[in-house]
Amino acid sequence: MNLVNKEQVKKKMASRLFTNRILQGLLLLATLFGLIVLGVLIYRMTTQGIGYLSLDFFTNFASRFPEQAGIKAAIVGTLWLMAVTIPVSLILGVGTALYLEEYAPKNRFTRIIQVNIANLAGVPSIVFGLLGLTIFVRLAEMGQSVLAGGYTLSLLILPVIVVASQEALRSVPKEMRDASYAMGATKWQTIQRVVLPASIPGILTGSILAFSRAIGETAPLIVIGALTYVAFLPENLYSGFTAMPIQIYNWATRPQIEFQELAAAGIIILLLMLIILNSIAVLIRNKFQKRY
Amino acid sequence: MNMTVKDRPKKKQTETKKTPIVNVENVYKVNQLNLWYGEDHALKDINLDIPEKQVTAIIGPSGCGKSTFIKTLNRMVETVPSVKVSGGIQYRNQNIFQPSYKVEELRTQVGMVFQKPNPFPKSIYENVVYGPKIHGIRDKKTLDKIVEKSLRGAAIWEEVKDRLNENAYGLSGGQQQRLCIARCLAIEPDVILMDEPTSALDPISTLKVEELVQELKKDYSIIIVTHNMQQAARISDKTAFFLTGEVVEFSNTNELFSNPADKRTEDYITGRFG
């Protein structure tokens, strides 16, 4: 008495395998779609912009004449912004995540904060621009400065860093913490010696993605009044500034074909910066993983 | 002392494994201990005296509260937020639940070995010095000595002495568990709590850990949870039989196994349930 009809099983076999093959193909197509579009984009940018990628492009300021225009102020401006944004958002973000995950009592108040942070991650960037304009530029009287820009970008990516860090902290197994507590370690010692080292790869992965987003952000910087035509470098945190995406935006909106090509060259540089940033992330991650 | 649940008159004292009754110090005095996980009453009116430098086994079927009980002894049970406790536990004549009692201090005196080996994802060396380091020992020479002493104490020195800087995750399960024992010895505790330390190990590793426990009881008071009755019979001096959160019987191991006072103990050790 067999409940499983072997005949039927055999008949169904071919169609099951066929479905599997079809889906494999479809999913591959889905993957290829993204890759091909990206490839086309990179190809277009390179062919358009390569002509402008000379040393002059890096050492010249913006100019009315395309052949003299360079991206120096924008590169330096972006580096200044990142020098503010990265430490500020990392310290605040990881700190918040540590408090919420490790110290905060699991009550309603904590849950409300939690939900709000998750929601903030979805707020459009221009809203953060308005926030930065109100708080940093006006209330705190920082003016349209590198500092105000950096803080605004920090606010913008803070929720992402908090959520990613919490995720990373949560993934540290309870047995690890227990082992530490059972030896008489305090909470902070456990965090410092067990929890953080184990979660740093995860924290960095999330954070670097957030930094990449910050580098490419245009809207909030325009709102807080980043300059578009700059012939000087920021001297300190209170200097005016421009940034890569703003310069690119500025060029791309001009009618002349030469400026379009300049924009393409700018995009190449921006992409290179992102690649470098991501490589650094991978390096740090590997270093920490090897120590285990 | 009114602590033992069934203090029967001693009958046969002719067995090989007998415990000297003269002047045994108690490391723990557990008095009317009750514990709840939320509404769930997990430990009921526990009264036990745990002797110094002996092996005390806790046996009983799954879910009877063995783990909960020994995690209460070093207050690790408090990592579960819903836990409520009443009654008292005296460790070396101090109530560990009194507000001024520092749990970190308790845990430097009372080490714990967990059911699943849980070394840190660090080198063997770093695992052993973890405890000493958090207690502020920095001197490299001292740390080196602690490492050798602890690893020897846990009978794993010969196996790992040439690879101290390798990741502990490269060790076998049995070696990892002995490393965890070494890590626990490194803080030179007074008491060692073991929660089914061999349940994740193969028979040979189990034997090694059992031999080790025999060795360790010369210097430490050991409380070991096991649901393996043969193991309890082999390695312990006293045995407590837990059932649904209560201590049914607590007496010398040989007595408990050869001549149980309670019908339920007898049913359990003869394999009629559990």
Ligand SMILES: Nc1ncnc2c1ncn2[C@@H]1O[C@H](COP(=O)(O)OP(=O)(O)O)[C@@H](O)[C@H]1O
């Ligand atoms: N973290 C927890 N939260 C709620 N209930 C728990 C928790 N841990 C254990 N319990 C309950 O307490 C009782 C005793 O569990 P435990 O001490 O783990 O038993 P044993 O170690 O003897 O198998 C069980 O009924 C179990 O469901």
Ligand SMILES: [Mg+2]
């Ligand atoms: Mg258990």
